[in-house]
Amino acid sequence: MVKVFVNGIEVEVEPTSTILKAAEKAGIPIPTFCYHPRLDPAGSCRICAVELEDSKRVVMSCVTPVSDGMRVLTESAKVADARKTNLELLLLHHPLDCPVCDCGGECPLQNMSFSYGASDSRFESHRNDEAEDIKSDVLVFNSNRCILCGKCVRICDEVQDVHAIGFINRGFDTVIGPPLGKKLDCEFCGDCLEVCPTGAITDKFVRYQYRPWQLEKTKTTCTYCSSGCQMNVETEKEAIIRVTSAEGEGPNEGSLCAIGRFGFSHVQGTERLDKPYSRSFSRLVPTEWDPVLTEIAEKMKAIVKGGPDRIATLVSSRIPLEDAYLIQAFSRKVLKSNYIDSSARYGFMNAAAPIIRATGTIRPLVDHQDLLKAKVILVIGGDPTSESNITGLYLKKAVRKGKAKLYYVGSDSVSITQRAKDHLRILSGGEGLFAWVLGEEISRKPEDRHPEFLSKKEELFKSFNVDPQAFTRLVEDLKEAPTGIIMTGRMFHRIGSAQEAMNSLLDVVRGLGWFEKDGCGILPLPEVGNDLGVLMMGATHEWLPGLLDSQDAENKRKWESTWGSALSYGKGGGLKEILEGIEAGTIKGLISFGENPIDHFSPHSDVTKILSSLDLLVSVDLFQTSLADHAGYLLPAASSYERSGHVVSIEGFVQAVKPAMTFWGESLPDGEIVLRLSALMGAPVETRTTEDVSKEIFTLLPDLSPSTRNGDHYMGPTGNIFLPAVVSQPPHKANRAAVLERTGSAGRAQAGSRKTIVAESISGEGEFVLSLNKSLFHSGKMTLLDPSLMKMKSAASVRINRQTAKKLKIKKGESVRIHNAFGSCLIPVELTAGISEYEIQIPYHFDSPNIQALFSGEKTFTGESSTPAILRTRVSVSKNELP
């Protein structure tokens, strides 16, 4: 520690500290424009000038390191003069249009001008009359207001690693924008908008619609993906105007993604359900809550009377813990049914089930901070940037700053591929085999390996195009690295052999001794915001809350005593068994909370027929989905922006969702609907507030107590500058000791599960494998109703290899016909070098054209966890001519 005197005030700081931070610690404010706590210092705005008392020199406090005994003056005449001159220079072309500027009221330039009395420039005015760049649908660049602090460019480079904007021209003519005057084409995270101090970058969706000081801020957790971003939802008169992020807060530390920042308009759009509906003469007609709930309760009572396991429940994993807890309790206690399933089933379950079996917990062994320390990272079949955006940012940072060796295994290129040391371009269908071969290779001595090991390895290299040398490098790096992490994503979780493959990866972890080593482990990417939470709450048939086996008598007893009533549910099952039960006539009713099973099957399948045979079908949703066409009742649910509760992030943080506005129309949170229904059915679940439910969960399952990450910096006493902080280690990760006890010491291979994995053959005919991937700009199907996100990605397009397109004489922007025995659709192409010549990709979100019609009508469920599998099929591609 060194001693520094700032305006005579003595302060002790680290020797690596800058003057700026020392002053902040002393409580003395220094103005800044270009300083940003997460970016490398640029020292470009020159407003943070201070005077060194001994040498009388003016230096920039943001880039000058302290030295022992340094005496700094922050308000001397020289400094005041320098700052005033600086402002006069900046105001030379900054139009004083504060009254109509979106930034007015939260603009440091405005504040500084006020403080230093420099309301105008003394110099000959160069009102820069550059026209605004309004080419982008999302952001507007106004070079006149720009003071070229460069924070937008740096955050795009250093944090997002997207490099979408830069400095253009030189000297006085320098402006900021996308290269070559093109339309902005980027990930639209909006971080540049967030850091812009002056209104040079504005939000095109809400420009001129608000004054910042009139907005009411609500700090809440984003529930789209499971990154667990902390964000501020800003409202005016019960309407969301914009979403901003708070620097340094939460796992995101101030970054957001396109969906989190811009995807809120659909929840206040006209399509949103604002009243309950019930079916009358084949039409859904608006009705009131009381009669409709009474009617449903009566019907349910009648069905339940017939015995247990007669009503099934589906739950979206976007709902908070509290609602999931109430829904599963309602199903098991009131409906006496263990037919309960959540959308975690659609992919994440394949990762979760083996991990829970092996480690006893779904809390991850590693988190984002461990990524930064990892020396080798293996990503299989996932695009972290689009599946869990912030995890993707940490991954990029780990490679760039932490010099981690990244291996990417997947058939396509995603944004992180270019940062990878090796991209093992495996052909579609070989992912499971890859995991198995890797597992055998690493966890077993040559003599203990499976007899088919060598032939399978050969098959991997020969039939699936895996580069043997890259494979060897991967194995060596995994073995040598002091810390390492394996990440798996959607394209891995959804394959047929995903569970077995995940077991193989657990073998890898065991073989490398990673269970014992801090900072090492597996980090599977959940698909939706609260995948972890709904599983922990028991919203699937396998587990009671706390991930206790639902069929275990002792576990049942435990919850019976807690809930004070006998549990008489049956064996139950997931979506597969539910559909079978309905078909067999044993299940008479289905209530779905934000879920729509129809979306997960081909339109050729008999799912709609099965569903329409139900006596009772209730759809609780934000919107009228295709499920509503078959439902007797359609109930409006409150969105994540309107209700409270907690969600569990990929890292295991339990963070609060808070209401930013009142319930839309007459909508109600799912938990509230369940409580009212149960009251009408004889109140086995007592009516309580969300707070009561939270308290109950946190008392019964103490490891679910709310926790979040503080950033590696916090706002200092003057409220200007961030000071370094030790990153907190809240209990969000798996307890390593407990995991170890369960998994046994390294090297003790689990005998018995020594099956081989058969490489997947993808069904259908055609020369291409069509995969359904996730778009960076959409989350599920709900966001298709969001006008802002639709501006970024408005329609489905097919990613196709450039060379293939050339061969097929397809040009950019043209549409192609994709067809196979099941169907055919016309879709515009997106040419890319990032996909192999054997594969094409379409985002799964879009209904039109009906891409799912290209899949067989057979209801296929994969693996032990019975995940409905619509992921890949074979197709042909031809120029837009009728087949």
Added chain:
Amino acid sequence: MLTEMVEETELQMERDASLPVIHIGMATCGLASGAKALHELILKEVASRNLAVKVVPTGCIGMCHNEPLVDITMPGRNRVSYRNVKPNTLTQILDAHFNKNEFAKKYAVCQIPLPGREEYAGLPLMQDVPFFKGQVKIVSKRCGMIDPLSIDDYIAMDGYQALRKILTSMTPEQVIDEVTKSGLRGRGGGGFPTGMKWNLTRKSPGPEKYVVCNADEGDPGAFMDRSVLEGDPHSVIEGMIIASFAVGYARKGYIYCRAEYPLAIKRLQKAINDARERNFLGENILGSNLSFDLEIKEGAGAYVCGEETALLASLMGERGMPWPKPPFPAQKGVWGKPSVINNVETLANIGHIILGGGDWYASYGSEKTKGTKTFALTGSIKNTGLIEVPAGTPLREIVFSIGGGMVEKKIPFKAAQLGGPSGGCIPTSGLDTPVDFENVLSAGAIMGSGGIVVMDEAACIVDTAKFFLKFTQDESCGECTPCRVGSKIMLDILTRITEGKGQEGDLDELVRLSMYIKSNSLCGLGGAAPNPVLSTIRYFRDEYEAHIRDKRCPGTVCNDLIKYVVIEEDCTTCGLCEPVCPSGSVTWEKGEVAHIDLTTCIRCKACVDACKFRAII
């Protein structure tokens, strides 16, 4: 290995000594004066005369005002230099040497003494010619003497001997000690002690280090680095190899050269290829455990990329913008690794220092600036060209002895601009300033990379300041506010002054802004941008005031301020001025004094040029 190579080369040279040699200066300055056509002509002449001679293109010897230069060396005789050689003079020269066995006195400049050769009588020796008299050639020793495309020529003149010396008998520490002892300071303008820089890089942790040569010479009127690169590229390469050894076995070096020097890049690339072929570059250089290779990176013409951090950014493929120091390149440079960045001239000095010893080098120069410094001498001076003098040589000697005084005898010296856009003007009163880092700085200019632009009284000092400020303003990268906006405002004020719209208080504002920009800018470009203005206000305040108060340009350069009048007593009523006026503003009747109508005058100066009696001013 090298010894064999040297012996073989020397043998070759000896064999060649029996042949007459014709050297022709073919650096950029020579080529601009027509050396290419001349070269072809020489080859043709040689063929038609059936002469057994060797024709060798060389770099620039410094006498750019005398280009094209042709030297002829007859067996056993000294080398004779001919200036401004034209096709017709060439035949006379060749006749003199090959037919009459004498030299063409009319066109000869001097004779360059060669060991053991016979002198020509009646022709001054090179060191006795005023242009060379005060010069000490170390860096430019080989420039103009050898064929820059021939590695053998270089080796024959002690080339790669320093490399051999360090590899066989010195440790990296000893090399750094020797360089430190020599007192060599960065010749790019910064003047940072080279030995210290190397030592800092050496001490920086990590095995991966880089050596970078800054060949982004961008000052208007400066061409020292170009001359070295074009005339003696191997000396820079050898310097870089030695640097790589000294800083801790750096494996890779980059030469960042501006793309505007295509010839330098071509010759450098050839030199690198040749050096690689002979294993001066590559793996296990000369059998040692030093492995080092070089790559040329072409700059895209941004002046700011001469600033070391901006250079590094550009080198790594980023936009050429400086970053705040610390971290210094010695801590975090190319690809985030410790890097040493030296200027071309600095590196070209290294070989000589290693061979001659630090003490020998330090015996030249002044107290704080050791050794020699090359200067590009341009402007209104008789002998323009490249010179190399011991540091501390008085400016007067450079301008009047070496430079030969003003080009127009009648128009006296006004000021010398040193250091390009970052430098300043030194007036007549400062002519005795010893030219070294400290003294030039206190005189208000900087030694910089070595550009000297001499101005006579016909130059306008405000216009000069405006010119340099316009340059920096154009070249500002736009990163920091003081440089980006401040220089723009200063330029606006200066432009106003030259347009006759200057106001009281403008000068104070200029000085105030200058001080602000100097102390608040991010990099050296901004920090030095106001220097031309500050130094001219310091020495020529009256001239600024003449512009502002009297709306008059004493140098008659600023168009808007020029009022051409006919001085009645000098006018001979010849009337030559009348017909040349394109705007019909000059009226003249036979026998009467001409009159100029200023309302229609377009200040084209045609009448001034036409008047033989200097009666129009």
